[in-house]
Amino acid sequence: MFKHAVIKRVLLGVLAMSLAACHVVDLDENGKPIIPMSAADAGLLKNMTPEKISDKLWPxxxxxxxxxxxxxxxxxxxxNLISFVRFQGKVSRFDQTSLKTSLVVNSGGRDIKLQIGKIIKGNSIRDSASLISxxxxxxxxxxxxxxxxLNKKAINQIEQPDATWVGKTxxxxxxxxxxxxxxxxxxPIEIKEGAM
Structure with a gap:
């Protein structure tokens, strides 16, 4: 009887250690696993095109x-900051001039001009991401x-607002x-009609 209890405890200990070694991997929006970047992967970035890097890092x-x-x-x-920011507001203006298109959202007394066209200025996404140096x-x-x-990737994945969004939250x-x-x-990385 004592022998069975010892074997049972040893097996439970081995099982507990094996479960502790497991790592739960998050999934992206397509259900594919998001694998953190290794040092070797970071080294490979130097030999990839910006589009391939964007595809790899986007999730x-x-x-x-x-x-x-x-x-x-x-x-x-x-x-002064560069960061990912969440907010809610009312669309006050939709500007569309050739390749530059923007949606102006008023939130907390600030007018935020979201760039949503084919030409996007700045490095906000790249510089907000902690994994990129x-x-x-x-x-x-x-x-x-x-x-x-990265800017192109963001714009291609959002719902494209238009003039009908003016006045909406x-x-x-x-x-x-x-x-x-x-x-x-x-x-923008995500724009949704309606409140949070």
Whole structure:
């Protein structure tokens, strides 16, 4: 009897240790596993095109944006920051001029001009993502081209607003660049009609 109890405890211990070694992997929006980037993967980035890098990193960036976005209302008046930000507001204007299209959302007394057209200025998404650093890239050109690829990826995945959105309440997740209390660049990662 004592022998069975010892064997049972040993087996339970082995089972507990094997379960402790398991790692639950998050899934992206398509149900595919999101695997964190290894040092070897980071080294491979130098040999990839910006579009391929964008494809590889997007699930991780999207996950970080959803999990670590700060509320716009918590940002101080004199802060400088580049971050993923969540807010709700009313669409006050839809501007469409050739390749530059924007949706202006008023939230908490701020007018946020979301860039939603074919031309997106700035590095807000790239610089908001904690997993991207300049050291991972071949040169400054590749690093800059990654911004363009990430901006394009973001715009291609959102629901495209139009003039009918003016006056409606929207919930937004975006990468913002704020300098001297002015939002200089805002790139949406998600825009939904309605309140949170």
């Amino acid at each position: 991780l960036i999207n996950k970080e944006a959803h999990e670590k976005a700060i509320e716009l209302s918590t940002i101080g008046k004199n802060e 300049f050291d991972q890239f071949k040169n400054q050109i590749q690093f800059a081209q990654l911004s363009k690829a 929207v919930t937004v997740l975006a990468a913002l660049t704020i300098k001297a209390n002015k939002i200089t660049h805002a790139v």
